Amino acid sequence: MPAPRCFRLAILVPVAGSLIALGCVSAPSGPDSAPDAGEPAATQTTVSPGTDPDGTTTPEEFAGDINDARVLAEEYWSGEFRSSGLAFSPVSRVIPYEREGEVDCGGQPLGLRNAAYCSAGDFIAYDVNWAFAAFRQIGDAFIFYLLGHEYAHAIQLRLGVQAQFTIQQELQADCMAGAYIGDLERRSRLRLEPGDTEELADGLEVVGDDPGQPWFAEGSHGTARQRTRAFANGYQDSLEPCNLS
Numbered sequence: 001m002p003a004p005r006c007f008r009l010a011i012l013v014p015v016a017g018s019l020i021a022l023g024c025v026s027a028p029s030g031p032d033s034a035p036d037a038g039e040p041a042a043t044q045t046t047v048s049p050g051t052d053p054d055g056t057t058t059p060e061e062f063a064g065d066i067n068d069a070r071v072l073a074e075e076y077w078s079g080e081f082r083s084s085g086l087a088f089s090p091v092s093r094v095i096p097y098e099r100e101g102e103v104d105c106g107g108q109p110l111g112l113r114n115a116a117y118c119s120a121g122d123f124i125a126y127d128v129n130w131a132f133a134a135f136r137q138i139g140d141a142f143i144f145y146l147l148g149h150e151y152a153h154a155i156q157l158r159l160g161v162q163a164q165f166t167i168q169q170e171l172q173a174d175c176m177a178g179a180y181i182g183d184l185e186r187r188s189r190l191r192l193e194p195g196d197t198e199e200l201a202d203g204l205e206v207v208g209d210d211p212g213q214p215w216f217a218e219g220s221h222g223t224a225r226q227r228t229r230a231f232a233n234g235y236q237d238s239l240e241p242c243n244l245s
Helices: 059-083 128-138 141-159 166-186 196-205 224-237
Strands: 006-009 093-097 115-118 123-127
Touching: 059 093, 059 128, 059 141, 059 166, 093 128, 115 141, 123 128, 123 141, 128 141, 141 166, 141 196, 166 224
Parallel strands: 093 123
Antiparallel strands: 006 115, 115 123
């Protein structure tokens, strides 16, 4: 039985400035990574209101965008699977958490400033306070990218997509997140407001591995240019450039 995998999207939001660093790694394999018997539980979470460039300021708006992003991801991938004659099952849960180790993936505790898809329990989990800070700083469009990227990892698992290198899996997930957002916009199921594309571009432009990171190393995701291009390819041309077949 394959070891459970935990695909992470870690975003560091500094107190000053606008640098955001995105990452995604797999959970270690081995006996300590066996799936838990039950689903992880998260306590009630709290976020503090603030302000951001496009006026998304309240925890209620944030929670609404998280829910909308999940509902639309399920709608999108259900339709894609149906058109291919495949059965679709949504992820089991989307779990907010506040404390390090409050949620674990196959025995590995999830840290703060992080979002992850865990194959062990087929769930997406995210540090709610960190995500809300990113929501305020970058804008609401970024929440749809965050959920879109993590949901893409769930789709890779369902389709049996395997890659030799982490970077291939991550760039494909970026492409799939772009297709999810772009296709829903073209279908008038998602409307990007003025400034939303700039939010996405700004967030993606500053992501990427350090200049000295070997592309073939475990945990590599690609340069900022590679990740931006992968997302843009999916956004403009749907799933065809994502090479899912």
